[in-house]
Amino acid sequence: MDTMNEMFDIRTYRADFLHSLKGLYEVEEIKSFFNMLSATYLGLSRAQIALALDRLLTADEMQLMNTAKEQLMQHQPIQYILGETEFYGSVFKVNPHVLIPRPETEELVDWIYNDLQNGEQVDQPIRILDIGTGSGCIAISLAKKFPQAKVYAMDLSEQAIQVATENAKRNNVSITFIQADITDDTISLSYQFDCIVSNPPYVRMLEKHEIQSNVLDNEPHLALFVEDEDPLIFYRKITKLASRNLTEDGVLYFEINQYLGRETVALVQKFGFEDVELRKDVFTNDRMIRAKR
Template sequence: MSIRELYQRYTNQLSTIYSSHEAGELSLWLMEHFLGIRRIDLLQNKKIGEIPLGMKQALEALMRQEPIQYILGKAPFYGREFRVSPAVLIPRNETEELVHLIIKENTIPNPSILDIGTGSGCIPISLALEIPEARVAALDISEEALEVAKENAKDLRANIDFYQTDILKDAIPVDNLDIIVSNPPYVKYSEKELMQPNVLEHEPHLALFVYDEDPLIFYREIAIKAKISLKTGGKLYLEINEGLGKETANLLATIGYQQVQIHQDLNGKDRMISATSNRNE
């Protein structure tokens, strides 16, 4: 069998569930992971030998709409590869934009940074590696998520202090911080029907959903507790529900933050908020 024949076979099969473009991308992802075949190799159309059993099993998992990142156990984020498992959310492009915003705006030497709800650790690890001499900590309620994050920090040689903390009940375990960042649960349960099955059926609901009755519960708790842990003039960065940008900004202003600013992502959606703490009360 040639490379193109295999690519076409897999793409045709996946196209019964995914869009043609996505099916092609998934096929290439499998071919690169299991066979070392890249997009440019399709042009040469070399012959290939026996297909590994793992690749066939991965195709079957994709046909069950399991996320390819969980199937392969890894996901790209900000130029690096991170381990992922069903215990953590799959890193998103929008979160890369949040990390980039922090890096772009940071002018403090040796900043102290905390990530709340770290999941795979992609945010704090990226910040620790991109910002020279940053002192970085991260917390999560999930022991399983923290294990994944610790493995990623070890793999990527990032020095991160990890804490198991329930931000809705516990105080922030570190203080005197320059930056606090969080991508907390913000999808309302009423929005579940809008989500793709591969997300809804496989990614951890604990890290995704909030009740419609109080969709800003995590933002309120984080903002209140962050005012205690942030230095005067410290910055709070949050990824947000695109439909609740104004409500989230008003909440931060009511709590006492200044310079509250909504930032749009590359698709023009309200996706991030930054704010400045003016006191340590």
Template sequence: MTLTQFKNLINNKLNLNYPKTEIDTFFFLLIEEKLDFQRIDSVLKADFIIPSEVLSFFNAAIEKLKNEEPIQYILGNTEFYGLPFLVNKNTLIPRPETEELVEWIITEIKEKRDKKQDISILDIGTGTGCIPISLKKILPNVTVSAIDVSKEALKTAEENATLNSVGISFIETNILSANDLPESYDIIVSNPPYVRELEKVEIKNNVLENEPHLALFVEDDNPLIFYDKIADLAKLHLSENGLLFFEINQYLGNETIEMLAKKGFKNIELKKDFSGNDRMIKANL
């Protein structure tokens, strides 16, 4: 089968499941992953004969896509903040919104560095490690640690740290049962589970059926359970003028601000993501 024939095949097989723009994205990701072809190669090498073992992978990928499996899990990797990350069903797929949180932290660190050189960061609920690894890669002189409850997720995060040639301390801890943190930090950041069970109806099936619910959902009657606990720990373990960053549920911005204010946090700033949704919070004691 030629490259052009495969492009026609994937469009014909998936046109009832996805818009054409998304199918085109699948096609380009697949040929880049397995053939090391760029977009222009789909034109320049239109008559290229796809090797049989690669075609077998492509055919299997089409069937998985028809069953709404995320392309990132099919490929086993994705990109976040311009860096490569391994992903699997033990980890959430990193989102573009979280890149904005990373960018915000980097901006704040560059401002703090005028006053303090040795900055330490803790990421709670690290998953793939996308937040701490990106921070360490961009700011190699900071000290970065990361916590997760999942042994499998931490294994993936460690592999991602190696993949991106950064040194990070990974810690297996159930943050909800933790009484303290290993040390004090200048920045504590977390993108914890925040989707309420009642919001499952808004979640796309490819996420609902594939990504780990442990990292996604919280009970309707206590949706801020992780934020409340992390804020308490931050009060004990943030250094003087330290900052707390959260990625949040877009519907619970005011509730999260109120919770932080009651605990004595100041200068609480709520920030929208590129879609205009309340998505990030910064605060300090």
């Protein structure tokens, strides 16, 4: 069907949309894409679509929907197409300079939130550092939950910091951003932190075949991959920094490679951390570590 020069009602266009993407995605996922795009471009919720199937799309709406459909046919992530995604109850801008936040990372944030909420310092101006912040989703989510906290976020990428800065403004929180390379041994931080958290690159090159093509072809490899010869380089550098810059009762949190749980625990313990807990995610993969001084 040529949808470029004709006008269609929503019912007809939806049928064409589902047909065009059939075989590339599961049917329910295609329906979800259509609903997400309709909410953004047509201003219609899923319930409203059902009541507006006879409404004709305008030329501008057709162009927006067609462009998005073509991008989906090229396996571009829906989050990049829409330019935003939801994480831990908030909306974040995303683009190809930052990773798309994952549900597993929400679990990590929830672990930290529950620990801090139940801790003795809950009413104190604690300091939190997020290393490799990307979109800023971890730092910003914690800043929203703990408005009294002083939250800092570090990333090597200037473009990522620009995205995270915009997300902090969108979500009305104050974050101190630091552009730095955590692998640089000359890094010196001025503060002691009560909580340091990181979701660093951890996918080994040998695991590339496990990554879906829409991720592999679109998301920043700098934030995804590590060399097979030294897959824990970021964990070693961050743990070393944490051993110097955590308070006496400070806690270190990591999202980790599911295949390297024991190795990451052993690494953290070598730096003198105790009470190291390895936790599985909702998919029963080893995914998170908490370590105390």
